[in-house]
Amino acid sequence: MNDKLIIAGKTYNSRLLVGTGKYKDFAETRAALDASGTEIVTVAIRRTNLGQNPNEPNLLDAVPPSKFTYLPNTAGCYSAEDAVRTLRLARELLDGHSLVKLEVLGDPQSLYPNVIETIAAAKTLVAEGFQVMVYTSDDPIIAKQLEDIGCVAIMPLASLIGSGMGILNPWNLQLIMDRVRVPVIVDAGVGTASDAAIAMELGCAGVLMNTAIAGAQNPVLMASAMKKATEAGREAYLAGRMPKKLYSASPSSPTAGIISSVRD
Amino acid sequence: MITLSINGESRQFPAALTAAELIEILGYTGKRIALERNGEIVPRSTFAAQQLTDGDKLEVVVAVGGG
Numbered sequence: 001m002n003d004k005l006i007i008a009g010k011t012y013n014s015r016l017l018v019g020t021g022k023y024k025d026f027a028e029t030r031a032a033l034d035a036s037g038t039e040i041v042t043v044a045i046r047r048t049n050l051g052q053n054p055n056e057p058n059l060l061d062a063v064p065p066s067k068f069t070y071l072p073n074t075a076g077c078y079s080a081e082d083a084v085r086t087l088r089l090a091r092e093l094l095d096g097h098s099l100v101k102l103e104v105l106g107d108p109q110s111l112y113p114n115v116i117e118t119i120a121a122a123k124t125l126v127a128e129g130f131q132v133m134v135y136t137s138d139d140p141i142i143a144k145q146l147e148d149i150g151c152v153a154i155m156p157l158a159s160l161i162g163s164g165m166g167i168l169n170p171w172n173l174q175l176i177m178d179r180v181r182v183p184v185i186v187d188a189g190v191g192t193a194s195d196a197a198i199a200m201e202l203g204c205a206g207v208l209m210n211t212a213i214a215g216a217q218n219p220v221l222m223a224s225a226m227k228k229a230t231e232a233g234r235e236a237y238l239a240g241r242m243p244k245k246l247y248s249a250s251p252s253s254p255t256a257g258i259i260s261s262v263r264d
Numbered sequence: 265m266i267t268l269s270i271n272g273e274s275r276q277f278p279a280a281l282t283a284a285e286l287i288e289i290l291g292y293t294g295k296r297i298a299l300e301r302n303g304e305i306v307p308r309s310t311f312a313a314q315q316l317t318d319g320d321k322l323e324v325v326v327a328v329g330g331g
Contacts, residue, residue: 020329020330021328022329044329045325046326046330047272048326050324054295055291059328060296073330073331075331085303088300089298089323090327092298093298093325093327162331208331
């Protein structure tokens with residue numbers, strides 16, 4: 001089936017995007033990424049630990065940018081200025097790589113996006129030539145504004161980051177997809193495989209997750225489950241589900257040719 | 265003697281130095297790092313020419329696991 005995810009003109013076979021945080025070690029990170037079939041992985045940009053041996057193992061060795069498309073994020077940034085600075089550093093770090101995940105958070109309890117700062121950062125980044133995939137609320141008006149600014153993917157939350165609460169408002173995701181032409185990717189809130197399948201059945205272009213895999217008892221097995229769920233949900237969406245018929249059953253077997261009752 | 269703020273830590277150096285010399289002292293030569301000086305990116309290609317001055321605020325970053 002020729003069904004590819006296209007982001008900023010680049011084609012991907014997998015519609016599952018995976019974060020690289022919270023794993024036990026780099027070996028588990030890599031094993032989970034491989035089991036998920038993902039091609040796009042998020043990474044964070046952080047200060048080097050000055051006291052630490054500079055020859056410690058490095059994420060870039062375990063997850064080589066030659067094999068995975070890196071999506072540096074701005075996790076932990078609470079202002080447009082900090083998010084822009086972080087992604088400028090990421091671009092320098094990754095040799096001019098311009099595909100980024102913008103997220104500007106509102107408060108540390110909810111990690112809910114601050115859409116005002118997000119919009120300001122998106123304008124600056126697009127003007128500087130970044131290809132911006134943007135984490136945002138599930139507000140359809142804001143989603144459209146972010147597309148109009150030039151973001152290459154809109155990534156609404158399905159529920160709070162790291163909550164595993166699943167798809168809380170499918171109707172808002174639908175409203176976003178009705179308005180936005182760039183890929184809509186559910187980012188945040190997926191807890192288990194059925195959540196990924198639901199997102200894909202709704203027509204989302206992809207799903208991005210981290211804790212749902214890294215926080216599972218067996219992250220590598222969950223990564224495999226997420227791969228299948230994402231694919232199953234996508235196929236179900238493309239296949240077009242049967243209409244729901246409320247209070248009206250319909251037999252699957254022929255109604256003609258049923259043997260008659262012996263008591264007649 | 266000059267004082268630099270590196271990743272929020274105050275560090276003193278006996279004499280003025282370049283970005284390349286600082287990166288060498290920190291053990292990051294040839295490593296995947298990026299450097300910001302007073303809010304502006306310092307491209308790797310300009311490390312040798314970039315003279316650091318007293319009071320500079322520097323950020324040295326790497327890619328780490330994250331969602």
